[in-house]
Amino acid sequence: MEFESIDDVMKRLEKAGYIASREIATVVFLAAAGNKPILVEGPAGSGKTELARALSTCMNRKKIRLQCYEGLDEAKALYEWEYAKQLLYTQMIKEKINDLISEADTIADAVERIADQEDAFFSERFLLARPLLQAISADDPTVLLIDEIDKADPEFEAFLLELLSEFQVSIPELGIRKAKHIPMVVLTSNNYRDMSDALKRRCIHLYIDYPEPALEAKIIRMKLPGIEQRLADKMIVVINRIRELDLKKRPCISETIDWAHALAVLRIDEITREAMSDTINVICKYRSDADMVKASMDRILH
Amino acid sequence: MMHLLLKFAAICRSGDLRVSTSEVIDAVTHLQWVDFSDETGFKAALKANFAKSRREQGNFDRLYHLFFHEMQTSTALDPDGEQTVEQRQIITQLQENEMLTDPIDSALIDFLKGDPAAFLQEIYNLENREEYSSPALKSNLGQLSARLAVMLRINALKGAIGEANTGGRSGDSQSAERLLGRLDRAYKMLTEDNRPNNDALKKVRSNETHFRDIGERSFAALSPAEIVQMQEIIKKLVRKLRDRMGRRYAAGSRRYLDVKKTLRHSGRFQGIPIEIKYRQRPLKKTKIIALCDVSGSVWSAARFMLNMLYSMQDCFSAVHSFAFISGATDITEIFEKYEADKAVEKVLSSRKIEFGALTDYGEVFQQFRRHHMHLVNKRTTVIIVGDGRSNYHNPREEILADIREKSRRIIWLNPEPEDFWHTGDSEINTYKAYCHEIRPCRNLNQLVDFVEDLVL
Numbered sequence: 001m002e003f004e005s006i007d008d009v010m011k012r013l014e015k016a017g018y019i020a021s022r023e024i025a026t027v028v029f030l031a032a033a034g035n036k037p038i039l040v041e042g043p044a045g046s047g048k049t050e051l052a053r054a055l056s057t058c059m060n061r062k063k064i065r066l067q068c069y070e071g072l073d074e075a076k077a078l079y080e081w082e083y084a085k086q087l088l089y090t091q092m093i094k095e096k097i098n099d100l101i102s103e104a105d106t107i108a109d110a111v112e113r114i115a116d117q118e119d120a121f122f123s124e125r126f127l128l129a130r131p132l133l134q135a136i137s138a139d140d141p142t143v144l145l146i147d148e149i150d151k152a153d154p155e156f157e158a159f160l161l162e163l164l165s166e167f168q169v170s171i172p173e174l175g176i177r178k179a180k181h182i183p184m185v186v187l188t189s190n191n192y193r194d195m196s197d198a199l200k201r202r203c204i205h206l207y208i209d210y211p212e213p214a215l216e217a218k219i220i221r222m223k224l225p226g227i228e229q230r231l232a233d234k235m236i237v238v239i240n241r242i243r244e245l246d247l248k249k250r251p252c253i254s255e256t257i258d259w260a261h262a263l264a265v266l267r268i269d270e271i272t273r274e275a276m277s278d279t280i281n282v283i284c285k286y287r288s289d290a291d292m293v294k295a296s297m298d299r300i301l302h
Numbered sequence: 303m304m305h306l307l308l309k310f311a312a313i314c315r316s317g318d319l320r321v322s323t324s325e326v327i328d329a330v331t332h333l334q335w336v337d338f339s340d341e342t343g344f345k346a347a348l349k350a351n352f353a354k355s356r357r358e359q360g361n362f363d364r365l366y367h368l369f370f371h372e373m374q375t376s377t378a379l380d381p382d383g384e385q386t387v388e389q390r391q392i393i394t395q396l397q398e399n400e401m402l403t404d405p406i407d408s409a410l411i412d413f414l415k416g417d418p419a420a421f422l423q424e425i426y427n428l429e430n431r432e433e434y435s436s437p438a439l440k441s442n443l444g445q446l447s448a449r450l451a452v453m454l455r456i457n458a459l460k461g462a463i464g465e466a467n468t469g470g471r472s473g474d475s476q477s478a479e480r481l482l483g484r485l486d487r488a489y490k491m492l493t494e495d496n497r498p499n500n501d502a503l504k505k506v507r508s509n510e511t512h513f514r515d516i517g518e519r520s521f522a523a524l525s526p527a528e529i530v531q532m533q534e535i536i537k538k539l540v541r542k543l544r545d546r547m548g549r550r551y552a553a554g555s556r557r558y559l560d561v562k563k564t565l566r567h568s569g570r571f572q573g574i575p576i577e578i579k580y581r582q583r584p585l586k587k588t589k590i591i592a593l594c595d596v597s598g599s600v601w602s603a604a605r606f607m608l609n610m611l612y613s614m615q616d617c618f619s620a621v622h623s624f625a626f627i628s629g630a631t632d633i634t635e636i637f638e639k640y641e642a643d644k645a646v647e648k649v650l651s652s653r654k655i656e657f658g659a660l661t662d663y664g665e666v667f668q669q670f671r672r673h674h675m676h677l678v679n680k681r682t683t684v685i686i687v688g689d690g691r692s693n694y695h696n697p698r699e700e701i702l703a704d705i706r707e708k709s710r711r712i713i714w715l716n717p718e719p720e721d722f723w724h725t726g727d728s729e730i731n732t733y734k735a736y737c738h739e740i741r742p743c744r745n746l747n748q749l750v751d752f753v754e755d756l757v758l
Binding site for chain 1: 320322324325328331332335336337340342343346347349350351353354355356357359501506559564574575578680706707710711738
């Protein structure tokens with residue numbers, strides 16, 4: 001088994017720079033033990049992709065990432081034949097082919113002779129492996145991150161099913177490829193649309209929410225070891241109050257970390273009205289949101 | 303343990319969570335690896351297997367709490383456990399009571415014993431019952447009266463427990479009280495709302511100003527000249543949307559080798575394929591289904607919304623438009639036949655739409671499901687325009703949930719000012735839980751924002 005216990009998961013993830021709640025650690029542990037893909041949901045910026053990165057670091061595996069988007073198809077995700085290369089080779093060895101069929105008596109015979117050589121053209125050499133095939137055929141176990149699966153089309157989701165349950169893919173010309181090592185698969189979703197039941201059945205589910213204040217403070221102290229305890233605590237209080245506002249985009253951990261960085265660079269160690277309005281653009285990504293925070297500054301700071 | 307888990311899975315199923323056998327098997331395997339004394343781990347393992355989306359988590363938490371905390375699962379674990387002899391005695395006495403013959407009673411008695419599955423199923427059936435009311439005499443009393451019947455059974459059972467208690471020895475009042483408490487819980491479950499967690503809902507309040515004056519005024523306050531100006535703007539907008547879609551596909555269309563074409567072109571170079579030709583990917587067809595409220599309460603906005611729908615249908619090939627008040631009327635054909643102004647007039651004076659009737663969203667959804675559900679698939683974006691004021695009729699939100707499952711996205715445009723959304727007979731709060739996106743849309747600026755943000 002990859003991890004010894006849930007505590008082991010927490011410890012190793014922390015070493016890799018990711019502080020996980022007990023719930024996250026449990027799900028990761030179960031997924032690793034049972035070779036199941038994890039489907040991670042949560043608000044943008046809550047550390048879904050980061051989890052995959054930390055996993056690859058702490059398991060000492062290569063991370064292979066597939067970014068999903070609308071119109072993504074097998075050719076981009078799994079494999080593609082390199083047509084140009086195939087044609088080029090055909091041209092270069094034309095003479096050789098002529099030799100091969102010059103002795104043939106009939107056309108049928110010639111076709112037969114060429115057919116014997118078919119394997120040469122549909123072989124690994126002309127196969128362009130895309131992330132999914134790379135993950136499956138890698139010599140060492142990998143972490144496969146399928147990012148923002150909700151952005152891909154439903155057809156692509158259906159196409160993933162074979163991979164996720166059997167850890168194999170079928171390539172018509174080459175046959176079925178089974179995974180050498182079962183990769184640790186992490187799928188992330190921003191909930192743009194609902195996933196199909198079939199996909200959900202094959203994964204175990206994890207929801208990463210905004211972290212508890214104590215956990216968030218811990219994360220900030222890890223990312224910025226020099227930060228003062230008092231400032232960090234105050235920051236968390238302020239951020240959580242901002243999250244309560246009705247914003248277009250609520251600040252996530254990544255924004256909190258960015259904000260902490262900004263405060264450190266500007267050498268601000270007291271969160272005042274002025275400091276807030278100087279750094280508000282780090283926290284809010286929309287102007288209307290920034291205006292709203294500015295308007296309710298009194299409530300946020302006290 | 304196995305027994306307990308199967309029981310819990312059964313409860314999840316009757317509580318409207320989809321738990322398949324393979325998920326139960328996974329859960330059993332996973333539970334071998336977690337420490338039972340640590341509840342976080344135990345719960346996380348079950349949650350990861352039984353609730354596979356954020357929407358289901360609220361429901362899962364509720365059922366988990368009910369089963370593992372409130373029910374204490376004493377009988378499920380071992381029959382001689384926590385439940386006292388007296389409690390069981392009372393229950394046996396209840397079962398022998400001839401008055402309790404209703405099917406609901408047996409569900410309630412199971413509930414008392416610590417098995418809520420049958421009762422949850424009963425509640426589920428209540429919430430999802432089909433109602434065929436005659437259009438002349440509408441009411442939403444069917445569901446209410448069915449609920450009332452269950453409440454009456456709960457009260458009857460309470461009375462029976464009291465009787466059994468005084469009839470028996472007087473020392474076991476504590477166990478009777480515990481059973482009564484459990485019935486109170488059943489009563490509460492019957493009345494509480496159980497809507498999915500929808501924090502992924504995109505709620506847009508646009509404040510951007512695209513047009514001054516004309517853009518900021520509400521649809522109701524526009525002069526005839528401005529209305530014409532506005533129609534022009536809408537038309538341009540939708541055309542822009544179509545162009546944007548076209549570009550998106552053009553960018554990704556150099557994919558597969560077109561062998562035929564490549565060979566044909568190679569003829570010019572003595573059979574050497576110098577130019578490689580790729581197959582054009584067919585453009586993806588987007589489907590839109592639009593439902594537009596044309597009742598009195600949204601009268602002024604309806605005209606513009608119909609105008610927008612008209613332009614959409616003009617630009618995209620697969621748009622189906624419906625107008626509704628108390629029943630869904632297909633207006634696609636009217637839009638195809640006539641030009642914009644006339645089409646809108648035709649719709650607003652169509653005899654198929656009952657303009658005198660009260661708006662009834664539940665009925666609209668039901669008619670839509672019965673006659674037009676086949677139009678909805680994973681490519682379909684459903685746009686609903688309306689204020690959600692349903693005159694206190696049964697909202698039938700489960701149909702909207704059904705549509706959500708089959709479609710790609712549901713977007714709700716509400717022409718009412720946001721401050722009024724949750725007042726009076728507005729059901730927008732109920733429907734909100736099943737939409738992907740909800741936005742106020744009462745002036746041109748907001749409409750422009752909507753069309754510009756629209757990803758189909």
